[in-house]
Amino acid sequence: MEEVEAKLAGKKYRTAIEPPYRWRDWAAKKDGITGDELIKFINNDEAVRPDGTKGAGLFAYLRHCWGRTEMVAAT
Numbered sequence: 001m002e003e004v005e006a007k008l009a010g011k012k013y014r015t016a017i018e019p020p021y022r023w024r025d026w027a028a029k030k031d032g033i034t035g036d037e038l039i040k041f042i043n044n045d046e047a048v049r050p051d052g053t054k055g056a057g058l059f060a061y062l063r064h065c066w067g068r069t070e071m072v073a074a075t
Helices: 002-008 035-043 058-074
Strands: 046-048 054-056
Touching: 035 046, 035 058, 054 058
Parallel strands: none
Antiparallel strands: 046 054
16 A cells, blocks of 8 residues: 555655565466475575575575564664
8 A cells, every 4th residue: 555655746755665575476376386385485595486486585685684674674
């Protein structure tokens, strides 16, 4: 909702969770990843992401995000 409102107002918007880690980028797609590929994307520290690139797996990415928010809250 906030993303749409910002776009309509001509403002920049940065999502809290970047693609390809948002639900709509991997789980909501009919042709999305499944089975072993999905498990690896979620659990591994490094994985082939749903967009075909190599990078952090979902949990590793979210741990990194959590660490950033703790640092911001502490200051």
